[in-house]
Amino acid sequence: xxxxxxxxxxxxxxxxxxxxxxxxxxxxxxxxxxxxxxxxxxxxxxxxxxxxxxxxxxxxxxxxxxxxxxxxxxxxxxxxxxxxxxxxxxxxxxxxxxxxxxxxxxxxxxxxxxxxxxxxxxxxxxxxxxxxxxxxxxxxxxxxxxxxxxx
Amino acid sequence: xxxxxxxxxxxxxxxxxxxxxxxxxxxxxxxxxxxxxxxxxxxxxxxxxxxxxxxxxxxxxxxxxxxxxxxxxxxxxxxxxxxxxxxxxxxxxxxxxxxxxxxxxxxxxxxxxxxxxxxxxxxxxxxxxxxxxxxxxxxxxxxxxxxxxxx
DNA sequence: CCGACTATCTATAAGGG
DNA sequence: TCCCTTATAGATAGTCG
Numbered sequence: 001x002x003x004x005x006x007x008x009x010x011x012x013x014x015x016x017x018x019x020x021x022x023x024x025x026x027x028x029x030x031x032x033x034x035x036x037x038x039x040x041x042x043x044x045x046x047x048x049x050x051x052x053x054x055x056x057x058x059x060x061x062x063x064x065x066x067x068x069x070x071x072x073x074x075x076x077x078x079x080x081x082x083x084x085x086x087x088x089x090x091x092x093x094x095x096x097x098x099x100x101x102x103x104x105x106x107x108x109x110x111x112x113x114x115x116x117x118x119x120x121x122x123x124x125x126x127x128x129x130x131x132x133x134x135x136x137x138x139x140x141x142x143x144x145x146x147x148x149x150x151x
Numbered sequence: 152x153x154x155x156x157x158x159x160x161x162x163x164x165x166x167x168x169x170x171x172x173x174x175x176x177x178x179x180x181x182x183x184x185x186x187x188x189x190x191x192x193x194x195x196x197x198x199x200x201x202x203x204x205x206x207x208x209x210x211x212x213x214x215x216x217x218x219x220x221x222x223x224x225x226x227x228x229x230x231x232x233x234x235x236x237x238x239x240x241x242x243x244x245x246x247x248x249x250x251x252x253x254x255x256x257x258x259x260x261x262x263x264x265x266x267x268x269x270x271x272x273x274x275x276x277x278x279x280x281x282x283x284x285x286x287x288x289x290x291x292x293x294x295x296x297x298x299x300x301x302x
Numbered sequence: 303c304c305g306a307c308t309a310t311c312t313a314t315a316a317g318g319g
Numbered sequence: 320t321c322c323c324t325t326a327t328a329g330a331t332a333g334t335c336g
Contacts, residue, residue: 001311002332008188015303020332021190022304027330028186031179031313032196033159039172040161040201046220047186048193054223066217069197072205086237093244100251107258108277109284120289126259127282133260134278138271152328153315166320171315178313182330 021049029057044069172200180208195220 011017025047036043036059044065047055058065105111106123115123162168176198187194187210195216198206209216256262257274266274 001313001330003309003311003334004332005311006189006332008185010191011189016332017190018303021186021192023331024182024186024189025192028179028182030330031175031182035172035175035179035198037159038157038162038175039168041172041176042199044195044197045183046195046216048216048219048223050191054220056220062220065197065199066220068199069205069207069213069217072199086241090237090241090244093241093248097244097248097251100248100255104251104255104258107255107281109281112285112288115288115292117289117292120285120292124282124285124289127278127285130258130260131275131278131282134263134271134275137263137266138268138275141266141268141271152313152330154317154326154328155315156328157315167315170321174314181313 017050025055029055032057033059042068168201176206180206183208184210193219 011020028047029045032043032045035041041059042065043057043059044062045057046062049055056062102111106115107127112120112123162171179198180196183194183196186192192210193216194208194210195213196208197213200206207213253262257266258278263271263274
């Protein structure tokens, strides 16, 4: 479609390549839109130029279209998803981990500044209770070992 | 381009809509391929027909293209990613959290079964050390409070 | 580098088997 | 329903300003 026929191979001349890119890209987008309207299709079109610039068209919403695509391809092992869910989970895990770590540090006797006397008393009680449990356990375990060893 | 001009609106007749869909889809894919080759562009095209069937074309690899697209759109608040990375992070966090939780439980005097006498002794030492720290801290804090209250 | 022009090529609407 | 044909609308390569 033009003054002369062309063969489909990469256009060497950069200037005319860019001109052609601009013209044909416009045409492609137009055709995509027409097809979407005429045939009630859902279409997503993503183009990166050779210079890395992004052009896109979506008859609806690119994000939801990509999600739909991912789901449709799931059985074909495509591992693309809306990260929002996983990201939320990761953020929540990070938070939980942080909280537990803070707590754990206190039980290790670290970072006690900022605790009230009441907090410290609670912590002491907990540690004493744990200690009692551990000593009891140790004693019974040692007895068992001892009985084995002494027989 | 055909025997008659058409207006761009949804084709009512289902049969001719499907015929047009088939023809124009083929044409669109052809144009997309040509553009990719002629201008060295990276192109991804996703089409869902009105019946929900998926058609796709990618000049390279759809997955990597979608990832690239996601990254390019990051600043524009698009929340689509290859989940693999985030998933890995989440899995790692889950593991770390689990380990810390186990450790923490032992310091709470829970789930002590399975620990050797030596393990229990170490735990006891740690708890005693923590306890000393906490008591020391509590005493000095109580003194400070006390001095405030008693003045 | 961009837009306009237009001759020419391509896609396709309508029709037929 | 699908494939083929063909007249015609539409896209665009080369050119000019």
